[in-house]
Amino acid sequence: MPKRGYHHGNLKTALLDAALRLIEEKGPTGFTLSQAAKEAGVTPAAVYRHYQGREDLIAEAALQGYDIFADLMEHAYQSGQPSALAAFEATGRAYLAFARKFPGHYIAMFESGISINRTPELAQAANRANGVLERAASDLSQHIPEDKRPPASMFSAHIWAMSHGVVELFARNSPGRASPFPPEDLLESGIGVYLRGLGLISPDE
Amino acid sequence: MPKRGYHHGNLKTALLDAALRLIEEKGPTGFTLSQAAKEAGVTPAAVYRHYQGREDLIAEAALQGYDIFADLMEHAYQSGQPSALAAFEATGRAYLAFARKFPGHYIAMFESGISINRTPELAQAANRANGVLERAASDLSQHIPEDKRPPASMFSAHIWAMSHGVVELFARNSPGRASPFPPEDLLESGIGVYLRGLGLISPDE
DNA sequence: TGTACATCAGTGAACGCGCGTTCACTGATGTAC
DNA sequence: TGTACATCAGTGAACGCGCGTTCACTGATGTAC
Numbered sequence: 001m002p003k004r005g006y007h008h009g010n011l012k013t014a015l016l017d018a019a020l021r022l023i024e025e026k027g028p029t030g031f032t033l034s035q036a037a038k039e040a041g042v043t044p045a046a047v048y049r050h051y052q053g054r055e056d057l058i059a060e061a062a063l064q065g066y067d068i069f070a071d072l073m074e075h076a077y078q079s080g081q082p083s084a085l086a087a088f089e090a091t092g093r094a095y096l097a098f099a100r101k102f103p104g105h106y107i108a109m110f111e112s113g114i115s116i117n118r119t120p121e122l123a124q125a126a127n128r129a130n131g132v133l134e135r136a137a138s139d140l141s142q143h144i145p146e147d148k149r150p151p152a153s154m155f156s157a158h159i160w161a162m163s164h165g166v167v168e169l170f171a172r173n174s175p176g177r178a179s180p181f182p183p184e185d186l187l188e189s190g191i192g193v194y195l196r197g198l199g200l201i202s203p204d205e
Numbered sequence: 206m207p208k209r210g211y212h213h214g215n216l217k218t219a220l221l222d223a224a225l226r227l228i229e230e231k232g233p234t235g236f237t238l239s240q241a242a243k244e245a246g247v248t249p250a251a252v253y254r255h256y257q258g259r260e261d262l263i264a265e266a267a268l269q270g271y272d273i274f275a276d277l278m279e280h281a282y283q284s285g286q287p288s289a290l291a292a293f294e295a296t297g298r299a300y301l302a303f304a305r306k307f308p309g310h311y312i313a314m315f316e317s318g319i320s321i322n323r324t325p326e327l328a329q330a331a332n333r334a335n336g337v338l339e340r341a342a343s344d345l346s347q348h349i350p351e352d353k354r355p356p357a358s359m360f361s362a363h364i365w366a367m368s369h370g371v372v373e374l375f376a377r378n379s380p381g382r383a384s385p386f387p388p389e390d391l392l393e394s395g396i397g398v399y400l401r402g403l404g405l406i407s408p409d410e
Numbered sequence: 411t412g413t414a415c416a417t418c419a420g421t422g423a424a425c426g427c428g429c430g431t432t433c434a435c436t437g438a439t440g441t442a443c
Numbered sequence: 444t445g446t447a448c449a450t451c452a453g454t455g456a457a458c459g460c461g462c463g464t465t466c467a468c469t470g471a472t473g474t475a476c
Contacts, residue, residue, distance in 0.1 A: 006419075006420065006469090007419055008420075029234035033463065033464090034463075043422070044462090046419070047463095048465090054463065110374075150398075153385050157385070160374065161366075161371045161375070161395065164374055165371075165373070169362075169366055170362070179362065186359065186366070193402035194399050195402065197400070212437090251454075254451085258430075
């Protein structure tokens with residue numbers, strides 16, 4: 001870990017890490033470039049060697065986040081194969097696990113106001129992540145009689161919304177709004193009820 | 206509408222309205238007291254005649270929001286009586302309607318990081334709103350056989366999470382993340398599936 | 411191995427800016443007589 | 444109705460601060476010969 005001397009050696013990464021910590025702590029609007037620089041042990045001006053500016057740092061955090069997120073979702077999806085149900089449920093769990101493990105990334109992705117269409121890579125990474133969930137939903141909905149089958153994109157939007165809601169309301173340390181249940185249980189049971197509603201789990205399971 | 210002269214006459218309200226507009230536009234951390242004062246046509250120092258400072262303005266917005274919110278929920282709940290199902294569904298719809306109609310309030314309440322326990326009145330208003338949803342859930346869950354009945358607080362947390370998720374992901378103009386469905390439909394259908402999963406709606410309804 | 415030199419990562423000072431808050435003040439309002 | 448005076452809402456200047464960004468610079472690194 002060579003951190004001494006005039007050259008940092010690892011500044012780009014160190015800045016991104018500092019930014020993630022700060023975004024997690026202060027929110028995307030409260031995050032400042034100067035503070036990130038300070039945490040990395042460097043002058044604010046040095047940041048401009050590696051990023052175009054404040055916005056660019058946030059966008060980079062979001063991009064990295066979507067990549068990790070998509071990988072995790074992909075892996076969860078695969079891990080449940082060949083059962084469409086197991087794959088789907090693993091994907092749901094992976095969502096919450098990601099939000100818990102990478103809160104800075106999560107916030108940069110979903111709460112920073114950064115447009116998905118800022119750069120083609122960002123759009124691509126975001127779509128990849130979204131695609132996994134939609135594929136899992138689509139696979140699973142094959143088991144529903146066609147005339148009662150909701151569009152996979154609606155199905156996945158429902159699950160996404162519930163997951164996001166659980167994260168924002170109960171998994172974040174919202175001051176004074178403690179959940180009566182662990183977020184993991186809440187999401188698991190919520191998805192369970194939902195799947196039962198689609199006839200994908202028998203009522204007694 | 207007397208706005209001329211040295212005395213504003215209606216400054217407290219005007220400031221709160223300006224704050225709500227700005228919170229909606231810039232987010233809770235992007236909101237500034239100075240700008241709110243400017244919008245109300247007044248010096249920043251004048252704000253201190255009516256509020257204790259920046260934080261207090263946000264807290265006031267949240268408080269007003271919880272009051273309106275609780276009233277709307279209450280009204281929706283009553284409007285569906287005596288049917289527990291109708292009351293519950295109306296409550297869900299009221300949630301989204303509130304978020305759409307009072308985005309500034311919504312953000313101040315749920316995204317500003319203001320603690321519910323900042324003042325007793327704030328805590329009370331928040332609990333009143335939450336209580337309506339929980340009561341609606343509790344009423345409705347009487348129709349579930351006792352041994353299969355989830356706690357009402359879990360039930361209501363699920364619905365709250367899905368509602369909040371729909372608002373955040375699909376009802377807000379998140380740049381580049383357009384929903385394929387109107388948020389209202391998304392929430393209505395999501396809640397429908399969920400209630401079917403609890404056995405509260407017949408599969409063919 | 412030694413030297414000259416190009417490359418480039420990070421410095422430090424400076425900029426203009428808007429912020430939240432304070433303070434002594436002033437102008438308008440409303441009340442007592 | 445008129446006047447004196449208390450109340451108080453809003454002013455304007457000032458404060459110290461941290462921000463994002465720019466610029467000419469300097470010190471370290473690495474490469475060519």
